[in-house]
Amino acid sequence: MSSIALPKTANADESRADNHLALLKQVCWFSTDHKIIGLQFLMTTLVMMMLGGALALGIRWQLAFPWEQMPIFGQLVAKNIEMGGQITPEFYTMLFTMHATVMIFLVIIPVLAGAFGNLLIPLMIGADDMAFPMLNALSYWFMWPAIVCFALATGYGGEEISGVRGGMNAGAAGGWTSYPLLSALPEAAPGSEAAQFWWLLGVTFVGFSSMMGSINYMTTIINMRAPGMTLFRMPLTIWAMFITAILQAFALPVLTAAGFLLLSDRVFDTGFFKPSGIVVNNAAPTIGGGQPLLWQHLFWFYSHPAVYIMILPAMGMVSDMLACMSRKPIFGYKPMVYSLVAIAGLGFIVWGHHMFTSGMNPFIGMTFMISTVMIALPSGVKVFNWIGTIWGGRPEFNTVFLNCVAFVSMFIVGGLSGIFMAAVPVDVYFHDTYFIVAHFHYVLFGATLFGVFGAIHFWYPKMFNRKMNEPVGKLHFLLTFIGFNGTFFPMHLLGVAGMPRRYANPYLYPYLEHLLPMNQFMTICAIVMGLAQFLLIGNFIFSWFSRTPAGRNPWHANTLEWMAPSPPGHGNFDIPPVCYRGPYEYSHPSRTDDYWPQWEPPGPGGDPKPAGH
Amino acid sequence: MKWFWCIFFMVWPIVAVVLCLIAPSQGWWFYSESVNPLGRRIDHLFYVILWITTIVFIGTQVGLGYALFRGAQKTDAGDASKAWHSHGRHDLEVAWSIIPAIILLFIALYQLDVWAEYRVTDAFPRDKMEGVLKRLHQVRTPKDSLALAEVSGRQFEWRIRYPGFDANGNLLPLMPDPQPTDLYAVNELRLPSGNPVMINLRSLDVQHSFFLPDLRVKQDAVPGLVIPVWFATDSPGSHQLLCAELCGWGHYKMNARFISESEEDFLKFLRELQQAQNFDGVTQASPP
Numbered sequence A: 001m002s003s004i005a006l007p008k009t010a011n012a013d014e015s016r017a018d019n020h021l022a023l024l025k026q027v028c029w030f031s032t033d034h035k036i037i038g039l040q041f042l043m044t045t046l047v048m049m050m051l052g053g054a055l056a057l058g059i060r061w062q063l064a065f066p067w068e069q070m071p072i073f074g075q076l077v078a079k080n081i082e083m084g085g086q087i088t089p090e091f092y093t094m095l096f097t098m099h100a101t102v103m104i105f106l107v108i109i110p111v112l113a114g115a116f117g118n119l120l121i122p123l124m125i126g127a128d129d130m131a132f133p134m135l136n137a138l139s140y141w142f143m144w145p146a147i148v149c150f151a152l153a154t155g156y157g158g159e160e161i162s163g164v165r166g167g168m169n170a171g172a173a174g175g176w177t178s179y180p181l182l183s184a185l186p187e188a189a190p191g192s193e194a195a196q197f198w199w200l201l202g203v204t205f206v207g208f209s210s211m212m213g214s215i216n217y218m219t220t221i222i223n224m225r226a227p228g229m230t231l232f233r234m235p236l237t238i239w240a241m242f243i244t245a246i247l248q249a250f251a252l253p254v255l256t257a258a259g260f261l262l263l264s265d266r267v268f269d270t271g272f273f274k275p276s277g278i279v280v281n282n283a284a285p286t287i288g289g290g291q292p293l294l295w296q297h298l299f300w301f302y303s304h305p306a307v308y309i310m311i312l313p314a315m316g317m318v319s320d321m322l323a324c325m326s327r328k329p330i331f332g333y334k335p336m337v338y339s340l341v342a343i344a345g346l347g348f349i350v351w352g353h354h355m356f357t358s359g360m361n362p363f364i365g366m367t368f369m370i371s372t373v374m375i376a377l378p379s380g381v382k383v384f385n386w387i388g389t390i391w392g393g394r395p396e397f398n399t400v401f402l403n404c405v406a407f408v409s410m411f412i413v414g415g416l417s418g419i420f421m422a423a424v425p426v427d428v429y430f431h432d433t434y435f436i437v438a439h440f441h442y443v444l445f446g447a448t449l450f451g452v453f454g455a456i457h458f459w460y461p462k463m464f465n466r467k468m469n470e471p472v473g474k475l476h477f478l479l480t481f482i483g484f485n486g487t488f489f490p491m492h493l494l495g496v497a498g499m500p501r502r503y504a505n506p507y508l509y510p511y512l513e514h515l516l517p518m519n520q521f522m523t524i525c526a527i528v529m530g531l532a533q534f535l536l537i538g539n540f541i542f543s544w545f546s547r548t549p550a551g552r553n554p555w556h557a558n559t560l561e562w563m564a565p566s567p568p569g570h571g572n573f574d575i576p577p578v579c580y581r582g583p584y585e586y587s588h589p590s591r592t593d594d595y596w597p598q599w600e601p602p603g604p605g606g607d608p609k610p611a612g613h
Numbered sequence B: 001m002k003w004f005w006c007i008f009f010m011v012w013p014i015v016a017v018v019l020c021l022i023a024p025s026q027g028w029w030f031y032s033e034s035v036n037p038l039g040r041r042i043d044h045l046f047y048v049i050l051w052i053t054t055i056v057f058i059g060t061q062v063g064l065g066y067a068l069f070r071g072a073q074k075t076d077a078g079d080a081s082k083a084w085h086s087h088g089r090h091d092l093e094v095a096w097s098i099i100p101a102i103i104l105l106f107i108a109l110y111q112l113d114v115w116a117e118y119r120v121t122d123a124f125p126r127d128k129m130e131g132v133l134k135r136l137h138q139v140r141t142p143k144d145s146l147a148l149a150e151v152s153g154r155q156f157e158w159r160i161r162y163p164g165f166d167a168n169g170n171l172l173p174l175m176p177d178p179q180p181t182d183l184y185a186v187n188e189l190r191l192p193s194g195n196p197v198m199i200n201l202r203s204l205d206v207q208h209s210f211f212l213p214d215l216r217v218k219q220d221a222v223p224g225l226v227i228p229v230w231f232a233t234d235s236p237g238s239h240q241l242l243c244a245e246l247c248g249w250g251h252y253k254m255n256a257r258f259i260s261e262s263e264e265d266f267l268k269f270l271r272e273l274q275q276a277q278n279f280d281g282v283t284q285a286s287p288p
Helices: A012-018 A020-027 A034-064 A073-081 A089-125 A133-141 A143-153 A158-162 A194-223 A236-267 A292-309 A312-326 A333-347 A362-390 A399-422 A424-430 A434-464 A470-496 A510-545 B002-026 B037-074 B090-110 B112-119 B126-135 B263-278
Strands: B147-154 B157-162 B183-186 B188-192 B197-203 B208-212 B217-221 B227-231 B237-243 B256-261
Touching: A020 A034, A034 A089, A034 A133, A034 A143, A034 A434, A034 A510, A089 A133, A089 A143, A089 A194, A089 A236, A089 A292, A089 A312, A089 A434, A133 A143, A133 A194, A143 A158, A143 A194, A158 A194, A194 A236, A236 A292, A236 A312, A236 A333, A292 A312, A292 A333, A292 A434, A312 A333, A312 A362, A312 A399, A312 A434, A333 A362, A362 A399, A362 A424, A362 B037, A362 B090, A362 B112, A399 A424, A399 A434, A399 A470, A399 B002, A399 B037, A399 B090, A424 B037, A424 B112, A424 B217, A434 A470, A434 A510, A470 A510, A470 B002, B002 B037, B037 B090, B037 B112, B090 B112, B126 B197, B147 B188, B147 B208, B147 B217, B157 B188, B183 B188, B183 B263, B188 B197, B188 B263, B197 B217, B217 B227, B256 B263
Parallel strands: B147 B197, B188 B256
Antiparallel strands: B147 B157, B157 B183, B197 B227, B208 B217, B208 B237, B237 B256
């Protein structure tokens, strides 16, 4: 083995891969190749991110300029909402419901597990593809029925196409949590009619998609690792994907079941969530003996682990990127793995912290409070380890590194604001105010999306054999970071001031009137941030046509994917990879290079004992 | 350029802290101090956690910034030294697991009694509530409800049911089911101030949430459940009551008032309500 030398730079045999048209054709058609499926997921989620962002700007417009005509966006949908571009309260409820739905189910979960999970898992463990390539393709294509269902759930196209009476004014309006009875009784709101049905069907389809992916990831990671790739030589990205897959496999069935129970309450008039004798909107009294709180338990039993599904893979990828960019081993590899496991384990027993004010037994609230407070521990360990990783490193301040540092910096804010809401009495005040909106945007956008932006720039050379444009990447980062903090940091203060979320017009209340100028400032920041995403999309497209190939290992990284050609052909590796050491041997004192790839055979006499253990 | 980024990552936490410091003077803070004694203990918990998190926030951001500065120095031209090859330190991991664990456990245990008093029915200030009812001359047995009103959320208003008076003009206890003597009001909840009072919270249709920001009180109204909620106000006053759980397109306009007044005024209000409710519409002209 030691006689085999890898070509270090791009050469003639890799020029075939520069055939953009061929790659594009593959991406636009059915493929069972995990890299193509990853790209399909990535491109779909980027488009969905822009759509979800547009919905968010609609929300921001109404909060800054209530009941005023919305420019551009308003004209586009004006004929659907029939108010000449003015946002109606029904349209507003649809906006925030679908913003959350699109961002969670069609952007964050698929971009992490779908796009980067697919792209990276086989490459990083040295496999030639996923364990079940066809299942993998199915998991992508099941996204499309979900996208269609969610589009119908907005009421787009009106009654002729979606069956939603009232078009976009009657889009799904139960919030992404869809608490019954609002979601269980069609009479409860315009959006609870056909739109709510489409919404539930859409969630079921994304559930199928995630489930197929998660089974595939677990099997692949357990069975298909390259020789020498022991569990504790796996990069943290793979650990995170593995644990995420387990979370998904155990939590998702509960949501799917709950979704079917709610559908059955709606369609067959069963009584899982409906108490008897409730009169909504002068309809006939309900018949049943159900309990609306049951939905909250079932929903959060999935959706709280789902919160970790939405962050763990980003944590793993950021760990890998930070180590590579700081030219330093990750600080505390095993504590990082154990903290991932601890977060996932505790993640299953904290769902009740979404229900502190719901009227469940207050003693259960105490239990959930203790477990919720404890989940801050492994999160804290991870933050300290990331700072430890940068400490004493030789970082190059490129787009990847900046996005990763932003991830750490923003995750600290999101983690700390979580402690306020873990404290039950304090949560009583902050529950359903803008404080919680600030909290989860800091975690899901501030942390996860900055991690994803970093990951796009980091693995782009592996996808397309080109590097993304650095100045544009940095400008995108700068604008996004400023726009993000300008939009979401003031939300903490709105929360302290007691501004409830999901209000079409909070200024109806005298004690909130003076917050209008602040909301206008936030909306301007949000628009800047939204426009900045066009830089990312443009950079993503135009960097493809850059002339300089990036080669196999442009970042001088250690993990196995950088051994494969860029982009890897079908079957990934030209030489079957063997893993000789852990993934983080950067700046080893015994070597002249500051990296030591996992695939490089040891010299005579084997590896010297790594220092610092 | 690397120095720009180092400063950039240091500037934003400073801006954040300054923003929080000036927030109270700009009105971007609690609208007022809580008028509810239990609410003030919630505020106190908030400030305890705010101090702890602020210290951690500053500490971690400074640590991050320092690591960035040192890293940037290493890549200066002429410095060819490698990064520090370290896989971590066990003692540090132990330290930063145990110290936060102690702080977190402190936060968890420190708040338990506030939560218990707020929600656990056994810890409710029963004596004080009974005292109020006694001073209102309620004819009651120990088994009767302590609640002075039943508040029901409904799309998109708050309906309030008070107990009425018996034939002798004495206040009756609140019964679980509506009684012929009951008195009704919409979007205006009046209760005695000065002592703890309890309401029964219900929903007539979908889920709502009873939110009194000035009192730091929030409780979901769940269809099919009757949930006891208690609170107190120091002195008579008028406070905002609104809905905090999405209940449909009109969620934002469940605007109501909570008025706390002296016990005599409360009784007077109930009697006026009774008169208004029993008013038959015939106004007698004064005798000639």
